[in-house]
Amino acid sequence: MNLARKFRFVLSTTAVFMVLDTVVMAQGEVPDFNPVTDKMLQNPAPGDWLVWRRTYNAWGYSPLDQINKENVKNLKLAWAWTMVDGRQEATPLVHDGIMYLHNYGDKVQALDAATGDLIWEYIRELPEELTVDLGGAGTSRGMAIYGDNVYLASADAKVVALDAKTGQLAWEQGVANWEFGYYFTNAPLIVKGKVIVGMTGCGNAQPGGCFVAAFDAETGEELWRVNTIARPGTPEGDTWNGIPLESRFGGSAWNTGSYDPELNLVYWGTGQPYPWIAEMSGLSPKSSDPNVSNEALYTDTTLAINPDTGELVWYHQWLPNDTWDLDYAYEQMLIDQEVDGKMRKLLVTVGKLGIIEAIDRTNGEWLWAKETVYQNVVSSIDPKTGKKTINQNSVPHIGEETVNCPADPGARSWAATAYSPDTQTLYMPMQEFCSDTIPNPLEAGEVYAGGGAATFSRRLAPNRENAGLVEAVRLTDQEQLWRHSMRAANGGSAALATGGGLVFTGNLNREIMAFDDATGEILWETRLNNVPNGFPITYTAGGKQYIAVPVGNGSGPARAFSVLTPEIVNPEGGSMLWVFTVDEAE
Amino acid sequence: MPSRLGTGILITFFGTAVFALAQVPHVPGVPPGRSLEGNTLTFCVDKRNPTYKVDQAIAIEIAQALLLEPRFYTIQRTTVTDEFDNVFLDLREFCDAFLGFKLIPTLYPNWIITTRAYYQARYVVVVKQAGWTSLADIPKREAISSVPGNIGDIRLIQYLNTLVPEQRWPRFPMAGTRAALNSLLEGTVAAALVWEPAFWELRLRDPDYRDLYVITPEQISEPAIGVGAILMFDNTFARTTIDEAITALAEDGIIEETLLSFDFPADAPR
Numbered sequence: 006m007n008l009a010r011k012f013r014f015v016l017s018t019t020a021v022f023m024v025l026d027t028v029v030m031a032q033g034e035v036p037d038f039n040p041v042t043d044k045m046l047q048n049p050a051p052g053d054w055l056v057w058r059r060t061y062n063a064w065g066y067s068p069l070d071q072i073n074k075e076n077v078k079n080l081k082l083a084w085a086w087t088m089v090d091g092r093q094e095a096t097p098l099v100h101d102g103i104m105y106l107h108n109y110g111d112k113v114q115a116l117d118a119a120t121g122d123l124i125w126e127y128i129r130e131l132p133e134e135l136t137v138d139l140g141g142a143g144t145s146r147g148m149a150i151y152g153d154n155v156y157l158a159s160a161d162a163k164v165v166a167l168d169a170k171t172g173q174l175a176w177e178q179g180v181a182n183w184e185f186g187y188y189f190t191n192a193p194l195i196v197k198g199k200v201i202v203g204m205t206g207c208g209n210a211q212p213g214g215c216f217v218a219a220f221d222a223e224t225g226e227e228l229w230r231v232n233t234i235a236r237p238g239t240p241e242g243d244t245w246n247g248i249p250l251e252s253r254f255g256g257s258a259w260n261t262g263s264y265d266p267e268l269n270l271v272y273w274g275t276g277q278p279y280p281w282i283a284e285m286s287g288l289s290p291k292s293s294d295p296n297v298s299n300e301a302l303y304t305d306t307t308l309a310i311n312p313d314t315g316e317l318v319w320y321h322q323w324l325p326n327d328t329w330d331l332d333y334a335y336e337q338m339l340i341d342q343e344v345d346g347k348m349r350k351l352l353v354t355v356g357k358l359g360i361i362e363a364i365d366r367t368n369g370e371w372l373w374a375k376e377t378v379y380q381n382v383v384s385s386i387d388p389k390t391g392k393k394t395i396n397q398n399s400v401p402h403i404g405e406e407t408v409n410c411p412a413d414p415g416a417r418s419w420a421a422t423a424y425s426p427d428t429q430t431l432y433m434p435m436q437e438f439c440s441d442t443i444p445n446p447l448e449a450g451e452v453y454a455g456g457g458a459a460t461f462s463r464r465l466a467p468n469r470e471n472a473g474l475v476e477a478v479r480l481t482d483q484e485q486l487w488r489h490s491m492r493a494a495n496g497g498s499a500a501l502a503t504g505g506g507l508v509f510t511g512n513l514n515r516e517i518m519a520f521d522d523a524t525g526e527i528l529w530e531t532r533l534n535n536v537p538n539g540f541p542i543t544y545t546a547g548g549k550q551y552i553a554v555p556v557g558n559g560s561g562p563a564r565a566f567s568v569l570t571p572e573i574v575n576p577e578g579g580s581m582l583w584v585f586t587v588d589e590a591e
Numbered sequence: 592m593p594s595r596l597g598t599g600i601l602i603t604f605f606g607t608a609v610f611a612l613a614q615v616p617h618v619p620g621v622p623p624g625r626s627l628e629g630n631t632l633t634f635c636v637d638k639r640n641p642t643y644k645v646d647q648a649i650a651i652e653i654a655q656a657l658l659l660e661p662r663f664y665t666i667q668r669t670t671v672t673d674e675f676d677n678v679f680l681d682l683r684e685f686c687d688a689f690l691g692f693k694l695i696p697t698l699y700p701n702w703i704i705t706t707r708a709y710y711q712a713r714y715v716v717v718v719k720q721a722g723w724t725s726l727a728d729i730p731k732r733e734a735i736s737s738v739p740g741n742i743g744d745i746r747l748i749q750y751l752n753t754l755v756p757e758q759r760w761p762r763f764p765m766a767g768t769r770a771a772l773n774s775l776l777e778g779t780v781a782a783a784l785v786w787e788p789a790f791w792e793l794r795l796r797d798p799d800y801r802d803l804y805v806i807t808p809e810q811i812s813e814p815a816i817g818v819g820a821i822l823m824f825d826n827t828f829a830r831t832t833i834d835e836a837i838t839a840l841a842e843d844g845i846i847e848e849t850l851l852s853f854d855f856p857a858d859a860p861r
Contacts (some may be wrong), residue, residue, distance in 0.1 A: 249774075451642075
């Protein structure tokens with residue numbers, strides 16, 4: 006925890022509220038704003054970054070190639086911008102040379118993406134309690150842009166629309182009660198005039214779990230809601246070991262989904278049941294009732310949703326009855342690829358286990374899996390069905406110490422992977438580590454029910470000296486193209502792949518690197534003021550390509566990974582946006 | 592009549608504590624803590640804690656035993672559950688000790704130290720059915736609700752694990768004490784496992800809960816759980832001094848008298 010940072014945040018925001026008594030500081034207006042259309046979202050201009058992972062298919066890939074293998078060595082600072090201190094996990098958006106940047110605590114800024122000049126700033130007036138302690142709330146992995154608005158899913162569980170030209174509030178819509186722990190951390194996804202968001206924070210105060218919901222982009226009216234925990238009376242409702250709805254918790258939908266316009270399906274991943282330890286959640290031991298099972302649908306599942314109606318068209322559960330906190334809530338990559346001689350529409354995702362898995366995104370049929378880092382939770386995967394056989398020795402039990410690899414923060418976490426169509430390769434920032442796990446009581450005082458359901462003593466994986474790696478796996482044959490091993494864990498830095506043949510990602514040692522996408526050779530690297538703990542993007546402004554790298558310490562995974570390499574000490578605070586470019590002459 | 596004279600002598604210890612705290616070296620990475628102010632002892636209380644009034648009454652006795660003026664900082668947060676990390680800021684900025692924490696070994700991070708218990712209470716099983724006096728009276732087909740992950744729940748899980756599957760009651764985790772009790776009132780379960788002080792407080796203010804019965808199965812209720820205060824790790828002398836006060840108050844019967852005045856279901860420390 007970084008309370009010094011929190012306190013500074015309180016002081017700074019309090020001061021702003023006292024002086025302004027308003028939530029908008031409209032210093033200027035975006036000139037000649039060009040509204041964002043559905044067509045733009047489906048096929049963005051090369052220099053724009055309009056969606057969390059740039060495109061609906063969640064590749065994290067830009068075709069820009071001004072910065073490439075030949076000149077990336079000349080990359081230098083173009084401009085930098087101090088951000089609000091706090092857990093920083095941002096993805097900037099860029100449209101027509103204007104950058105829209107989310108800061109911790111739901112401060113949003115519009116910047117000239119060529120110069121870093123501020124155009125307007127919006128400061129959300131959060132409930133006082135949330136300004137004292139935002140915890141995981143206050144962090145957003147990004148925003149959305151559509152029509153004339155920028156959309157934010159806020160720390161106080163609201164969907165907020167801001168005028169992209171001025172930063173003025175267009176509308177806001179309450180989604181859930183933040184006092185029960187609900188909050189947003191993901192970027193909204195805009196599909197055909199609907200703002201789609203996934204709720205998180207559905208721990209033990211929110212029976213019935215989380216949901217994915219859609220709102221009218223013009224008015225904020227809620228249009229549909231898909232529960233991430235199956236209801237009794239539905240076909241999947243009997244997968245909760247016979248416990249009633251009010252005993253079912255979890256299924257946080259805490260990252261952004263993807264969208265296939267041709268199939269008209271939105272794909273959204275979910276997290277695990279709560280509490281993590283299955284003996285506590287009521288999912289183990291398995292009920293003797295032959296009419297119930299204990300997979301806990303729709304946790305650790307990909308949901309395929311019709312965006313017009315909110316109908317759940319199909320689902321695929323990746324990890325039934327997760328008792329390790331091994332979410333499958335991450336980017337859902339949409340890749341068309343040949344499988345057994347036949348062209349298939351794939352959905353590829355990687356959960357915290359670090360196993361790459363592919364299903365047919367038309368119907369959820371399982372296709373293939375590829376293991377990457379060391380793990381001991383899954384002992385085998387049925388090559389026909391994808392059904393996982395669990396290593397029972399890794400299952401935590403009350404009164405025992407067990408070992409599970411990866412540890413609960415995961416071989417990968419929210420730091421997204423990237424896919425390059427040029428190499429047909431998936432690039433994954435990861436770490437290898439394990440946990441000696443002992444289930445413990447949750448409850449210190451009656452309200453202090455946090456602190457985890459177990460003691461997780463995290464350590465490096467067996468026979469490993471390095472915590473971090475970047476893994477490149479060619480998806481056509483699922484073979485490793487290259488691997489870069491590094492002492493520092495990834496630490497929360499997503500990957501960015503570009504048409505210049507480059508892959509950017511960072512690590513907990515404050516380094517940001519550009520890899521040759523074909524060989525893994527490091528072509529450029531520099532050391533920053535803090536961990537590149539967000540989503541690097543690339544864009545053009547004034548015809549020139551830039552690489553933007555959000556930096557800042559304090560996210561949960563970054564803190565968890567730091568115990569693996571105690572010699573690496575990073576400063577408090579210092580959230581920044583670093584923007585690099587190359588001179589035209591170079 | 593319990594005597595307060597014996598405990599007043601502890602002021603000499605506390606005077607030393609103030610001096611000692613001034614000598615606490617700065618720990619890199621940890622912001623300097625608040626120092627004790629004059630002759631006051633400040634406690635954090637959280638009104639979301641169902642026992643805060645009892646804790647507060649005992650804290651007044653502790654401070655008076657030390658010839659200090661008790662002050663209280665009331666936590667303003669309103670979320671249903673809270674992050675334990677928030678306690679760090681509370682203890683650094685607002686109070687010397689935070690009242691009302693269960694003294695469960697291994698539960699606390701290393702920046703916390705705990706006082707000794709100022710009372711001991713139990714997890715109990717609550718039923719609607721008059722005449723049920725033990726777990727054995729609850730039909731096996733009926734479910735028991737509990738709050739997942741608390742020490743009583745863990746004891747229940749461990750007990751159920753010792754039984755053959757057909758002898759186990761279904762266990763339904765619920766979002767809190769009120770939810771567990773409501774599931775009993777609504778007939779979802781036949782019994783609710785709850786923290787008895789929380790049940791006491793709910794029954795005081797909600798007549799719906801007054802016609803429920805308590806049974807205390809030893810597999811779950813024993814041993815009793817100590818409740819005390821928590822302090823920052825570098826407040827060791829204050830902790831020791833408060834412990835001395837609790838010991839003296841217990842020996843003089845003052846804690847027992849306080850608990851009785853609330854008709855509170857807990858025992859004074861022995």
